[in-house]
Amino acid sequence: MGSVVLEEVTKRFGDTVAVDDLSLEVRDEEFLVLVGPSGCGKSTALRMIAGLDDPTDGVVRIDGRIVNHVEPKDRDVAMVFQDYALYPHMTVRRNVEFPLRTRSMDRDERQRVVTEAAETLGLGEFLDRKPAQLSGGQRQRVALARAIVRRPEAFLMDEPLSNLDAKLRVATRTELVELQRRLGTTVVYVTHDQVEAMTMGSRIAILNEGALEQIGPPPEIYRRPASVFVARFIGSPPMNTAAGPVRGEPGALRVVLPGGEIALTPHDSRTVAGSGCSEIVVGIRPEHVTVNDAKDGATADGAAGDASGIPASVLSVEALGYERHVICRLDDGTTMIARISTDGPEPPAHSAVRLGFDTARLHFFDPATTRRIDG
Amino acid sequence: MTALAEPTSPSREEIRAWMERARRRRRMRQSGLALLMLSPSLVIFAVFVFYPFFRNFQLAFYRTPPFPGLPKQWAGVDQITDVLGSAAFRNSVWVTVKFAVLTVPVGIALGLVLAVLAHQRLRGITVYRTIFSSTVATSVAVASVVFLTLLNPQIGLVNYYLGREGAQSLLQDPTWALPMVALVTIWQNLGFTFILMSAALQAIPDEMLEAAEVDGAGPTRRFLRVTIPLLSPTIFFAFVVGTISAWQAFGQIDLLTQGGPGGSHGATNTLTYFVFTDFFERQNEGTAAVLSIALFFIVLGLTLLQLRYFERRVHYER
Numbered sequence: 048m049g050s051v052v053l054e055e056v057t058k059r060f061g062d063t064v065a066v067d068d069l070s071l072e073v074r075d076e077e078f079l080v081l082v083g084p085s086g087c088g089k090s091t092a093l094r095m096i097a098g099l100d101d102p103t104d105g106v107v108r109i110d111g112r113i114v115n116h117v118e119p120k121d122r123d124v125a126m127v128f129q130d131y132a133l134y135p136h137m138t139v140r141r142n143v144e145f146p147l148r149t150r151s152m153d154r155d156e157r158q159r160v161v162t163e164a165a166e167t168l169g170l171g172e173f174l175d176r177k178p179a180q181l182s183g184g185q186r187q188r189v190a191l192a193r194a195i196v197r198r199p200e201a202f203l204m205d206e207p208l209s210n211l212d213a214k215l216r217v218a219t220r221t222e223l224v225e226l227q228r229r230l231g232t233t234v235v236y237v238t239h240d241q242v243e244a245m246t247m248g249s250r251i252a253i254l255n256e257g258a259l260e261q262i263g264p265p266p267e268i269y270r271r272p273a274s275v276f277v278a279r280f281i282g283s284p285p286m287n288t289a290a291g292p293v294r295g296e297p298g299a300l301r302v303v304l305p306g307g308e309i310a311l312t313p314h315d316s317r318t319v320a321g322s323g324c325s326e327i328v329v330g331i332r333p334e335h336v337t338v339n340d341a342k343d344g345a346t347a348d349g350a351a352g353d354a355s356g357i358p359a360s361v362l363s364v365e366a367l368g369y370e371r372h373v374i375c376r377l378d379d380g381t382t383m384i385a386r387i388s389t390d391g392p393e394p395p396a397h398s399a400v401r402l403g404f405d406t407a408r409l410h411f412f413d414p415a416t417t418r419r420i421d422g
Numbered sequence: 423m424t425a426l427a428e429p430t431s432p433s434r435e436e437i438r439a440w441m442e443r444a445r446r447r448r449r450m451r452q453s454g455l456a457l458l459m460l461s462p463s464l465v466i467f468a469v470f471v472f473y474p475f476f477r478n479f480q481l482a483f484y485r486t487p488p489f490p491g492l493p494k495q496w497a498g499v500d501q502i503t504d505v506l507g508s509a510a511f512r513n514s515v516w517v518t519v520k521f522a523v524l525t526v527p528v529g530i531a532l533g534l535v536l537a538v539l540a541h542q543r544l545r546g547i548t549v550y551r552t553i554f555s556s557t558v559a560t561s562v563a564v565a566s567v568v569f570l571t572l573l574n575p576q577i578g579l580v581n582y583y584l585g586r587e588g589a590q591s592l593l594q595d596p597t598w599a600l601p602m603v604a605l606v607t608i609w610q611n612l613g614f615t616f617i618l619m620s621a622a623l624q625a626i627p628d629e630m631l632e633a634a635e636v637d638g639a640g641p642t643r644r645f646l647r648v649t650i651p652l653l654s655p656t657i658f659f660a661f662v663v664g665t666i667s668a669w670q671a672f673g674q675i676d677l678l679t680q681g682g683p684g685g686s687h688g689a690t691n692t693l694t695y696f697v698f699t700d701f702f703e704r705q706n707e708g709t710a711a712v713l714s715i716a717l718f719f720i721v722l723g724l725t726l727l728q729l730r731y732f733e734r735r736v737h738y739e740r
Contacts, residue, residue, distance in 0.1 A: 099632050120638040132633035136651040136737035145647075149638035179739045193637070203636075 049110025049123075049200035050075045051096055051235060056105030058091050058257075065091040067257035069105075073201070078227050078234045080248030082241060084280070088257035089237045093203050096235060098122050110200050120149070125194035129206040131186050133178040133193075139165075140174040143192045164192040167226070184215045191226070201233040208243065220246055241281050245269070253277050271410075275417040278330050278410060284372055284384045288330045290414055293319060302329050305379035307357040312406055319411055322420040330410035333386035337403040338373050338394055356401030359383060361394050375402060481711035490705075497708070505712040513687045514696040515720070517600065521692055522668035524604035525611070530660050532608065533615025534653070538645070540616075541623050551620070557613035562673035565610040570678060573602060593679050599689045606674050611667070615660055622656035623649070654736045662728050669721050670694050693717050 051073040058066040066088040073079045081089040094100040095107055098119035107114050114122050125146070133142050143164060147157045165171050168188040178186055187207060194202055207223075208216045224247050227234050238244055244251045245265045252262040253276070260280075261273035272278035278286040291303045300316040301308045309329065311319060319327060339356050359375040362382070366389065373385040373394055383402060394400055411420040432440070484494040485501055505511055536554045540547060557565070572578050575591040592598040626649065634644045650657075672694045675681060681691035681699060691699075697717060701710035 097632075097636055099635065119632075119635045120640065122636075124636065126633065126636045128629045128633060130627065130629055132627065132629035134630065134634075134648060134651075135739040136654075145634070145639075146637035149640075149643060177739050193633075197637075 049233060050077075050108075051201050051233060052106075052108040053092065053096070054106040054108070056092070056095060056102045056107060058088070058095060058100060059103045064257050066095070066102075069254075069257070069259055071252055071259060071262065073233055073235055076231050076233055078224065078236065078247060078249045080244040080251045081235065081237045081254060082239065082244035082248075082251055082280075083254035083260075085239055087254040089239075089254050090205055091257075092254070093126075093205055093235060093237045096201070097124055097126050097203050123197075123200045124203055125197045125199040125201075126203040127190045127194050127205065127207045129209055131178075131190040131207075131210075133186055133189055135178055138175050138177055139170060139181070139189050139192075142178065142189055143170075143174075143196055146193060146197045160196050161192075164196045167195065168192045183211055184219070187211060187219065191223075195226075195230060199232070201235060202227075204234065204236045206238055207236075208238070209240070223247065241283065245281065251281075253280060255280075271419065271421075272330075273419050275328060275330070275412045278412070282332060284333050284386065286330045286332050286410070287336065287383045288328055288412070289377070289381050289383070290326060290328045292326045293324065302327060304329070304357055305377045305381060306359070309357070309404055309406060309409070311409070315406070315409060315411070318420060322411070322413060324413055324415075324420070326414050327420070328412040328414050328417070330412060331404050331408060333372065333384045335405040335408040336383060336385035337405075338375070338385045338387055339401040339403050341399040341401055356403040359400055359402050361396050361398050361400055363396055364393050366393070373400075375400065478711045478715055481707055482715055484708055486706045486708040494708075501708055502712050505709050506716060510687055510691075510696065511713065511716070514691050514693045517688075517690060518669055518692040518694075520600060521604055521607075521671065521690075522665055524601060525607045525668050525671075526661060526664040528604075529608045529611050529615055529664060530619075530657060533612055533660070534619045534657070536612070536616050537619035537623050538649075540620060554616045555613045555620075557610055558617065559613070560610065562610055563677060565606055566674045566677035569602070569606045569609070573678075594683050596683050596689045599679050599683055603674055603678055603690050606678065607668075607671060610674065611664070615664075618656055618660055619653065622653050626652050651737050655738055658728075658732055658736045661732065662725060665724055665728065666721055669717065669724070672698065693720070 053069050053071040056066055056069045056071075057064065069088070069092060071092075081092060083089050091100060095102050096109070098114065098117060102115065109122055109124065134145065137145070140161060144157050144161050147160060152160070161174075162171075165174055168191055170185070170188055170192055173181060173185060173189075178189065181189065187210070190207065204223075208219055211219060220243060236243075236247060244253075245268075248265055250262060250264050251268050253260040253268070255276050261268060261277045268277065268281055272281065272286070275288055279288065289304050291305075293300055294303055294308070295301045295316075297320040298313055298316055300311045300319055302311065302319075337356075338361075341358065357377060359377050362374045362376055365372040365374070369389065371387050371389055371393065373387060375383045375385065377383060385402065412418060413420055482502060483496060483498060485497040487494060540551045540554055560568075570593075573580050573591050573593050575581055575588060575594075578591065580592065581587050581589060592602050630648060630652070631644055634648050639647065669692075671692055675690050675692060675695045676698070679688070679690040681688040681695045683689055684691070693713065694717065697710050697713045700706050700713060
């Protein structure tokens with residue numbers, strides 16, 4: 048088992064930069080998720096680890112060894128592809144033992160390893176079928192089986208769940224993590240789905256336009272997003288952000304937003320003052336926004352609120368059964384989403400409301416660099 | 423005011439019978455329409471395929487008189503056994519078998535090799551793709567004339583390079599005539615085979631070969647274990663179609679050798695060419711009919727054999 052390290056890796060295709068100066072360490076036995084919007088370079092990064100693409104610049108190490116010029120077959124990694132890439136002309140057994148045959152393992156040993164892998168993944172009864180006779184979920188298992196028989200240094204997975212239906216995807220998510228724990232292997236997992244990233248990764252690396260935005264354990268990424276991009280990419284609905292000038296004394300700053308002001312806590316005031324920014328991007332998660340009556344300030348679910356919030360008008364309300372997303376618009380057109388409970392009456396569409404912010408839960412970003420401002 | 427008669431509701435059986443009638447009417451109307459739409463092609467097939475096909479069987483039973491105008495004589499199966507037992511017939515079948523063996527596998531192998539070479543993602547590869555497929559745009563006549571010039575005993579480059587200027591053309595050499603005709607045929611068909619193989623190669627997902635690469639398979643193993651099986655339906659198709667067209671080869675033989683050297687026992691006198699000369703030169707429509715029927719059954723038999731024995735090794739799964 049091994050670690051995978053990318054050191055200042057860049058990949059260009061002609062004039063487009065797919066991966067831009069990416070440094071990344073995947074620790075031994077870690078489940079690292081590479082996540083980002085499509086075209087962010089995550090698949091290219093994975094393909095460079097596999098050896099299917101050569102980096103234009105930088106170094107790729109697997110288990111300490113520089114593998115830039117090592118053929119994919121000699122890198123000792125196994126890959127699971129999005130479309131599984133099963134060999135349609137071979138039976139499941141043949142597919143699973145393909146990597147073993149290329150290693151010329153003897154027949155009995157091969158038989159034993161294949162049977163074991165088939166048992167692990169519940170494929171025993173399908174060994175003599177062809178991939179075309181299997182369902183999507185079964186094919187996905189065959190692809191996994193083909194990867195695990197190798198006992199590789201690392202598993203590389205490129206959106207392996209995206210072709211499954213929603214229910215199966217959720218179930219397989221758990222199974223994959225469980226499988227990784229049991230085998231104790233390093234996994235590099237590429238996805239565009241932030242839910243997969245949050246639920247599966249022991250750490251998440253968020254890529255944007257080929258560059259690393261942030262890497263860390265899921266709770267940390269959610270609590271302390273390092274940039275506006277991460278703040279808005281992770282979390283559903285995404286974090287609300289609005290820019291405004293900073294006013295007031297260093298110990299008691301206020302941020303001026305369209306239609307009102309937010310008074311910062313003393314701690315936040317010091318942080319923001321320390322950054323020296325005269326204008327700032329404020330971020331707040333939808334669950335830390337309350338929707339209050341425009342006149343008396345009562346919250347939508349009936350509790351007494353404050354009348355000092357920012358005025359907004361309700362665009363629409365998405366009722367999900369267990370919670371509601373209230374989509375509002377500020378005076379200048381900025382959209383803000385509040386996540387509220389389903390108790391109490393629903394704020395009618397187009398009604399005027401005041402949005403209250405939990406000022407202890409604000410995030411601040413430098414508008415010039417879009418990076419997080421920390422105390 | 424007279425009371426309206428109480429409308430009796432139809433029984434279940436009546437409804438069923440009525441629906442059955444309606445269904446039959448609809449089916450009649452539909453098959454009538456189908457026939458109407460098929461009729462133009464049916465007429466063309468009838469005139470140019472079905473009638474000549476059956477007429478051929480009739481011709482085979484009559485001996486063609488030595489001079490036109492004399493009545494035809496019923497010969498029964500005698501003419502058929504005469505022709506099929508003749509040395510000229512055996513020669514032409516043997517020549518055609520050799521011709522097919524020379525052209526089909528080599529042509530497919532070459533087409534596949536070129537397709538694999540042109541499948542690389544390299545700068546300027548489209549130029550090669552165009553060159554490789556260009557023979558599709560040439561006719562058999564053009565190909566034949568090009569090679570006729572190359573093989574010309576006086577001015578041809580082939581004799582020049584072989585150091586045998588002025589000696590007879592390879593096309594007149596009993597040993598080399600058939601291989602030369604086969605060469606022209608392979609060259610002429612190469613563009614088509616190349617396009618066929620290229621299209622099939624492009625249909626193989628890159629992921630499949632990349633998976634094999636990560637799984638530890640080198641280029642040879644990837645080609646033999648993944649590419650070739652996935653191409654097998656196309657290779658099989660090219661094999662069957664190529665064999666049929668080898669048995670029907672005519673243009674290049676007519677232009678290059680006229681079946682010779684060696685007259686009706688000529689080294690390049692393939693069965694199709696034999697039929698042609700029998701009819702148009704010797705004007706013996708009876709024996710030509712027997713030969714063409716033999717050709718039909720040979721091609722039919724070969725195709726059935728290929729479907730029976732080779733298709734089992736073809737992977738159609740996707």
